[in-house]
Each structure stands twice: as structure tokens, then as C-alpha cells.
Amino acid sequence: xxxxxxGAAGFIGMHVAQILLARGDTVVGIDNLNDYYDVNxxxxxxxxxxxxxxxxxVLLDIADRPGMAALFEKEKPNRVxxxxxxxxxxxxxxxxxxxxxSNVVGFVNVLEGCRHNGVEHLVYASSSSVYGGxxxxxxxxxxxxxxxxSLYAATKKANExxxxxxxxxxxxxTTGLRYFTVYGPWGRPDMALFLFTRAMLExxxxxxxxxxxxxxxxxxxxxxxxxxxxxxxxxxxxxxxFIVDTPDPATSWAPYRVFNIGNxxxxxxxxxxxxxxxxxxxxxxxxxxxxxAGDVPATSADTAELAAHTGFAPxxxxxxxxxxxxxxxxxxxxx
Numbered sequence: 001x002x003x004x005x006x007g008a009a010g011f012i013g014m015h016v017a018q019i020l021l022a023r024g025d026t027v028v029g030i031d032n033l034n035d036y037y038d039v040n041x042x043x044x045x046x047x048x049x050x051x052x053x054x055x056x057x058v059l060l061d062i063a064d065r066p067g068m069a070a071l072f073e074k075e076k077p078n079r080v081x082x083x084x085x086x087x088x089x090x091x092x093x094x095x096x097x098x099x100x101x102s103n104v105v106g107f108v109n110v111l112e113g114c115r116h117n118g119v120e121h122l123v124y125a126s127s128s129s130v131y132g133g134x135x136x137x138x139x140x141x142x143x144x145x146x147x148x149x150s151l152y153a154a155t156k157k158a159n160e161x162x163x164x165x166x167x168x169x170x171x172x173x174t175t176g177l178r179y180f181t182v183y184g185p186w187g188r189p190d191m192a193l194f195l196f197t198r199a200m201l202e203x204x205x206x207x208x209x210x211x212x213x214x215x216x217x218x219x220x221x222x223x224x225x226x227x228x229x230x231x232x233x234x235x236x237x238x239x240x241x242f243i244v245d246t247p248d249p250a251t252s253w254a255p256y257r258v259f260n261i262g263n264x265x266x267x268x269x270x271x272x273x274x275x276x277x278x279x280x281x282x283x284x285x286x287x288x289x290x291x292x293a294g295d296v297p298a299t300s301a302d303t304a305e306l307a308a309h310t311g312f313a314p315x316x317x318x319x320x321x322x323x324x325x326x327x328x329x330x331x332x333x334x335x
Contacts, residue, residue, distance in 0.1 A: 180262030223314030262301025
């Protein structure tokens, strides 16, 4: 297949592209290489992909409407994976317009490209953040998600609504993946594990929000990439049992699905930090702080639907995943 991946220089994008390229698919990778975090890390990821003859990088912002239209018309991808987005819950409090430009305007351009160029399946990154203030654990795709607590979460919910509209109007198969706290080698520098590791190696304290009373469904990148590829390979289909009067948020009369992709094992933040302390062989200096605006105290994924659809469920233990991240970090930064 020819697969168009937006955000190909990103954390998840690189890992998914590697799997597709290794099995013989062609990948056209879009990335604008913005400076939200270290551009050199993004370039290093692209350098890994450039080793495959089936890879091509296109420097483009998905918010560029004519540029996206021209690219879709030229490349005619079979399938599309949209990972390009302005990420981060906390940053959305400071720079809301970046989220609208990328996550809303950019996503419309992706949908239009798929609609007009015969794309067989659009898979796109949603987020566990769409569950907002939900307290029922674990989070299920069949739960209501009408109460987001950050603009980032609201834009991801908007993506799901927009995708459903195109599935309904144009019979475009779309699948949204609600990623749960992804971590591992080549990770994002704004994520907790990266920040904690850097601070601890520099003998600085780490900031721990909500006084450490946090739980997350930490999901290892290899599991995320494998699950994503399996979803790409299985286009969404209409649910013949869908009842309009009692609608199921996870399915539709249209070819539309959403799935949680998490580790099915919510871990205490302090246990996560303990795994990092073990991997680094040193204790962390801990700076306990209140909960940050837009954050939630706990996430937990019900992944039964993903397992039923793809035969796969993430399962990497946190202690081993953190150890692998630390090994990569030391190697990458020559520490």
C-alpha cells in the first residue's frame, strides 16, 4: 500500500512508519518540523526513516489548504494516518490558536483530501483526554465524552465528530484512536518520562502534580505502533446493529469507529517514578505541586473493543518499558 502519514517526524509517526516500510509499504510522510520541541530530534527520526527506499518526506503544514490538496492529488494514497497535531494539554492554555490551526483546520484539509482522492481508510489520532471529567473506570468507547476539560481534548473530540460526518456523507471509512499516555524510546521531550529523566540526570528536582496522587494508563510505543498498524489494515465498517434511538458512541450506521489504545493497566504515578529511579540507579528529588488546570487525576483504558477488532492488546510492563527508554536516552544523548 501507499500510506500517507501526517506528523511522520513525530514520536508515534516514526514508529508506525518503520513497521509499514519494513513490510514493504510505501510511506509519504508529511511534517512541518515546527519548533514546539527540539527539531533536531524530529530530524533524527526522519533520518531513520530515510534509510528505507519506500519513504519520502514532504515539508508541509496540514493547515496549508492548497498544499494539502495538491499533495493528495499527486500522491493518491491508499490509506491515511493523521498524527499531525498540536499536542499537549498544558500548552493549550497558553497558545489556543495553535490547536485550532492544526487540530481543526488541518484535520478538515485531511478529510477533504481523503474525500476527493478515493482514500480507502482514514485513521487519526484522538486522545484519552476526550474522556474529560469522567470518573467511571476504565474508560470505555461506549461512554459519553461531552465534558472535555482542556481545549486540546475539545479539538480531539471535534476530530471524531468531523470524521463521523465524512463517514456519513461520503462513505469514507474513518477510525479514531484514543491514545493513552504513550512513552518509550524516541519520545517527546515535553512528556513526563523525558522531563523526569533529564532532571534526574542533571540532579534537579522533578515536578510532581496533584501531590503525586495521579494514575495513568502508560502505554509503550511498540504496542501503540503495532495496534495502529493493525487498525490501518482493517477499514472501519458500518454497524448493522446500530440503533439511532439509543446510539452507541463507539460505532455508527456509517463506516466509523473509535478505539481506546492503552495498556489496560492504570499505574500510580509514584510507581512510574520508582521504575525510573530503578532504571537510572538514583533517587529523584521530588517537588510536589497542586493539580494543573486542564489535567485529570486518573486515566484507565478498556481495550476490549481493540482486541476484538484486531486481535491485539498492548501489554508491555511499565518497569521494562521505562528501562528501555532510559537505555535509549543514554545512547541518544551519549550519557
